[in-house]
Amino acid sequence: MPTEAEVWQCYTLCCWTTKLYKPVNLVRLDERTGNICFLAAEEIIIEIYPDGDWRYINE
Template sequence: MEPTDKQAQGLYRLCYRLTNVIYPGWQYRSVEIVRTDERTGNLYVLAGDNLDFEIKPTGGYEA
């Protein structure tokens, strides 16, 4: 299953925010894994030690 264009854009925005210090007090986080949930079509992102996100086909994401 391929991600939608909006999911790819959401993934880019999320990865940019995680790996760049753009907010005061925000710490750099590494992106460990990106996978597609075949059941829902959502992208699953594991970052740092304990952050996880799901990017919906609309491009929005939730922690």
């Protein structure tokens, strides 16, 4: 289960992303780490940590 901080941060990031007219393609909880992985518009990858902090992954 995601933490409350993760849920609110994920909701906020989904709102920001859709305001830019970018589709949210995938939101998944990584059961190994407890982080939420967020994929939007093919090039945006974000990882949300259990404390609500997040980082943009540029691969």
